[in-house]
Amino acid sequence: MSTQLSVIMGERRHLINLAYRLLGSLADAEDVVQETYARWYAMSEPQREAIEAPAGWLTTVASRICLDLLRSARVRRERYVGEWIPEPLPDHTEWLDERSAAVAVDPADRVTLDESVNMAFLVVLESMTPAERVTFILHDVFRYSFPEVAEIVGRTPAACRQLATSARRRIRASDAPAAATAQRADLVRDFKRAWEAKDIEALIGLLDPAATAIGDGGGLVTAELRPVEGGERVARYFAGLADRKPDATLLERTVNGQLGLVVQEDGVVTTVIAFDVAGDRITHIWAIRNPEKLRPWLS
Structure with missing residues (x-):
């Protein structure tokens, strides 16, 4: 393998990581990386050899494709049935492998899980x-x-500084006092037990009074078209779900680097749930039911 080819192939995981954070969709990220490599190999060999920094070229092309997709995504998501939630990612040990009957996931396609991919940040x-x-x-x-x-991005460095400042302002505006990892995990586990028991009072005690629950069915499966708002309403909604699906199994799983829950029906994952916690209460619940977003979770 030539040195240049080794560099090119070694960038795949970096590109997947970058594109997922830019798009919030693993499927779209995979398409972007495929298109990026297609453009690389569409060039003649002399053209490729003339590129002094192949890794930088790949990053530039992938980022520009993502930028175009983000611009068009606004139009597509306006037509999306219900709420659009970023695609959830499992822990590395839970990704599909080549032994699965479903779509295999190459190790190079696994996204590094850190604070920049937790669900609240992606939202x-x-x-x-x-x-x-x-x-x-x-x-x-x-x-x-x-x-x-x-x-x-086709802007001046000064303009990019302003864009970054504006983005940081959005991040700060959404920040709430973060809960410790252990406390966050305890709250999710307590929520699971209260949900299984259909204990509305216990659920209310775990939820912030202004808590919000959002479901994403993608128009393909049943999900609430609008957010459920208010701790008591959210508690009663989840208790009602337990009544409607008595045979469903709840499992603790890592969702985008943080403890979440997975709902299985007849052994198949039908819902992945991510949580946001502030202080000692759950503030946001995101339930992803769109099958297109659950590919890495199928078993």
Whole structure:
């Protein structure tokens, strides 16, 4: 394998990580990386050899494809049936492997799980403009310089600094006192037990009075079209779900790097649930039911 080819193939995981954070969708990230490599190999060999920094070229192309997708995504998501939630990711040990009868996931396609992919963070990214999101992720998460970012997004370095500042302002506006990891996990486990017991009072005690639950069915399966708002309403809604699906199994699983829950029906994952916690209460619940977003969870 040539040195250049080794560099090119070695960038795959970086590109998957970058594209997922930019798009909030593993499926779209995979398509972006495939398109990026297709453009690389569409060039003649002399053209490829003339590129001094192949890794930088790949990042630039992938980022620009993501920027175009983000611009068009706003139109597509306006037509989306119900709420759109970023695609949830399992822990590395829970990804599909080649022994699965479903779609295999290459190790290079596994996204590194850290604070920049937790569900609450990804939801805030959805509120940003495409240019803000690309600039913020490239500069603040992946540590590209503003001149490098400017070349990618087609703005001046000064304009990119302003975009990053605006993006950070959105992040700060959404911040609440973070719960410790152990406390967060205890709250999720307590929620699971109360849900299984259909204990409405216990659920209310775990939820912030202004808690919100959002479901994403993608128009393919049943999900609430609008958020359920208010701790008591959320508690009663989940207790009602337990009545409607008495044979469902709840499992504790890592969702985007944090403890969440998975709902299985007849051994098949039908819902992945992520939580956001502030202080000693659950503030947000995101339930993803769109089958297209559950591919890495199928078993």
